[in-house]
Amino acid sequence: MDYEITLLTTMSISILFALALNFVTGLCGQISLGHAAFLGTGAYTSAMMTKASYPFLLTLPFAALTSGILGFFIGLCSLRVRHDFLAITTMGVGFLFVGVVRQQDFLGGEVGISGIPSPGFSRFWFLVFCLFLASLFAFFSLRIKKSWMGKVFESISDDEDVTRSLGINVSHYKIFAFVIGTSVAGVAGALYAHHLRFIGPDSFGFVESVSVLAMVIIGGVGSVWAVSITAAFLSVLPMVFQFVDDYKLLFYSALLFFMMRFSPEGLKGLVEKIKKNRKSKLDKENKNEQKAS
Amino acid sequence: MLKVLNLNCGYGESSVLRGLSFELKEGEVLSLIGPNGAGKTSGLLCLMGLVDCHGGDIFFKDKNITSLPSDKRILEGLAVVPEGRRIFPNLTVFENLMAGGHILTSEECEKGILKSYEYFPILKERKNQKAGLLSGGEQQMLAVSRGLMVNPKVLVVDEISLGLMPKMVDECYKVLKKLKDEGLSIILVEQNTEKALEFGDKIIMLEAGQIVWEGDSVTATKENIVQKIFT
Numbered sequence: 001m002d003y004e005i006t007l008l009t010t011m012s013i014s015i016l017f018a019l020a021l022n023f024v025t026g027l028c029g030q031i032s033l034g035h036a037a038f039l040g041t042g043a044y045t046s047a048m049m050t051k052a053s054y055p056f057l058l059t060l061p062f063a064a065l066t067s068g069i070l071g072f073f074i075g076l077c078s079l080r081v082r083h084d085f086l087a088i089t090t091m092g093v094g095f096l097f098v099g100v101v102r103q104q105d106f107l108g109g110e111v112g113i114s115g116i117p118s119p120g121f122s123r124f125w126f127l128v129f130c131l132f133l134a135s136l137f138a139f140f141s142l143r144i145k146k147s148w149m150g151k152v153f154e155s156i157s158d159d160e161d162v163t164r165s166l167g168i169n170v171s172h173y174k175i176f177a178f179v180i181g182t183s184v185a186g187v188a189g190a191l192y193a194h195h196l197r198f199i200g201p202d203s204f205g206f207v208e209s210v211s212v213l214a215m216v217i218i219g220g221v222g223s224v225w226a227v228s229i230t231a232a233f234l235s236v237l238p239m240v241f242q243f244v245d246d247y248k249l250l251f252y253s254a255l256l257f258f259m260m261r262f263s264p265e266g267l268k269g270l271v272e273k274i275k276k277n278r279k280s281k282l283d284k285e286n287k288n289e290q291k292a293s
Numbered sequence: 294m295l296k297v298l299n300l301n302c303g304y305g306e307s308s309v310l311r312g313l314s315f316e317l318k319e320g321e322v323l324s325l326i327g328p329n330g331a332g333k334t335s336g337l338l339c340l341m342g343l344v345d346c347h348g349g350d351i352f353f354k355d356k357n358i359t360s361l362p363s364d365k366r367i368l369e370g371l372a373v374v375p376e377g378r379r380i381f382p383n384l385t386v387f388e389n390l391m392a393g394g395h396i397l398t399s400e401e402c403e404k405g406i407l408k409s410y411e412y413f414p415i416l417k418e419r420k421n422q423k424a425g426l427l428s429g430g431e432q433q434m435l436a437v438s439r440g441l442m443v444n445p446k447v448l449v450v451d452e453i454s455l456g457l458m459p460k461m462v463d464e465c466y467k468v469l470k471k472l473k474d475e476g477l478s479i480i481l482v483e484q485n486t487e488k489a490l491e492f493g494d495k496i497i498m499l500e501a502g503q504i505v506w507e508g509d510s511v512t513a514t515k516e517n518i519v520q521k522i523f524t
């Protein structure tokens with residue numbers, strides 16, 4: 001039972017993290033190749049605070065705040081650079097984060113922070129809490145997507161220049177997306193730290209950033225459901241299959257490559273395609289039957 | 294209404310348009326013509342505040358708007374229909390129009406949408422369809438309507454007839470004519486010289502970023518222009 005709980009908790013945290021990136025990349029079309037840095041910022045903030053014996057729940061807003069502030073500055077960058085350059089910039093932020101954390105003795109340096117206190121509830125209730133937060137944010141994302149703001153996000157991701165030419169203040173929306181997407185990643189980081197009770201700089205490196213991006217892209221950029229399901233599935237693969245854990249980067253990159261090659265719209269697109277094919281096949285059969293009769 | 298004095302613009306260091314000046318009155322149409330790469334689109338985008346202005350002044354209703362950001366210019370009453378339509382393919386027709394009216398109150402927005410449906414009834418039929426699935430002509434109508442949402446005083450239209458069949462082009466021009474009669478000033482970029490001469494009150498011909506010829510609808514005959522192009 002313990003094993004299942006651990007598995008499910010990992011899933012829920014990954015879903016929350018992937019949905020956080022989906023908010024920036026999926027809804028607003030701004031790529032982030034260093035999202036693990038925000039997960040890490042939240043994780044370190046929260047871990048340092050509980051170690052200083054602040055209650056776990058109190059650390060969550062602070063985790064969101066520190067990550068969100070960092071995200072705000074990256075959001076400012078996104079106003080100056082776009083597309084591939086934004087990818088490189090955010091990737092740089094990811095490397096910078098790991099590099100800086102490694103050098104800080106008070107953050108545990110290379111070794112990281114161990115002996116992080118328990119969040120204060122049992123493993124089962126911690127799972128329930130993680131699931132609750134993930135569902136809450138999924139619900140929020142769905143609401144935003146349907147809302148007027150979601151439409152503006154969509155238009156920014158379709159064609160930023162034209163959106164600007166309609167008098168829409170693109171900058172505000174982009175920064176908002178970054179702040180939400182990064183502060184939620186910070187909360188996911190806080191959960192992560194108290195789930196594993198140990199964090200180190202390598203938990204938040206490039207590999208993690210690529211894996212979470214893989215979850216978003218493989219799921220189908222922007223689709224809350226597809227991204228959640230993919231995140232749940234992909235996050236436990238390394239726990240179930242040792243070889244996936246050993247070759248994580250290779251595995252996720254290969255998945256990404258094949259997805260881009262065969263179904264750029266992700267699983268969501270694949271499912272839609274299959275549905276359509278089946279429908280047109282049915283239509284054809286119906287027609288044939290009609291002809292025959 | 295709109296007065297442009299010695300406008301220079303470009304991208305970063307490079308300058309693509311030098312010394313554009315003109316004056317546009319209410320209900321007047323200015324046609325900008327010229328070969329590919331002459332700087333027509335860049336000039337329009339500079340008017341909208343979307344391309345760097347390297348010098349010169351833009352006055353709108355006697356107010357200097359040269360350094361105003363683009364969203365403020367739209368509030369003043371300038372709007373653009375961009376080159377190549379560029380509607381949002383993943384939004385529905387209705388949502389595209391809403392995006393055009395984003396800066397309005399919801400009542401004004403509703404009014405604007407009803408007006409668009411009046412001009413282009415086909416949009417009403419297709420209102421819940423993804424805009425990416427519209428035909429080229431319908432997309433162009435949507436792009437024009439989206440620009441008109443803010444009820445502008447000056448509408449800037451870039452190559453409305455690009456890739457449309459003559460019948461569609463006529464349909465679009467019919468609406469522009471109606472708008473002009475209602476007092477809208479229009480700046481038109483057009484590759485279709487015939488249309489540009491027929492519809493424009495003033496004609497400016499650009500080449501390599503400079504005005505090479507200008508005149509009004511009387512002096513601008515086709516022969517005149519053709520002569521200019523080939524000499």
Ligand SMILES: Nc1ncnc2c1ncn2[C@@H]1O[C@H](COP(=O)(O)OP(=O)(O)OP(=O)(O)O)[C@@H](O)[C@H]1O
Pocket residue numbers: 304309327328329330331332333334335336376
């Ligand atoms: N984003 C850009 N960055 C740098 N240079 C640009 C950019 N857009 C256009 N140019 C350059 O500016 C010049 C004028 O281009 P512009 O698009 O304004 O021409 P145009 O008259 O609209 O041509 P067309 O009839 O083909 O639409 C060209 O030399 C082009 O290469």
Ligand SMILES: [Mg+2]
Pocket residue numbers: 333334335376451
């Ligand atoms: Mg052009």
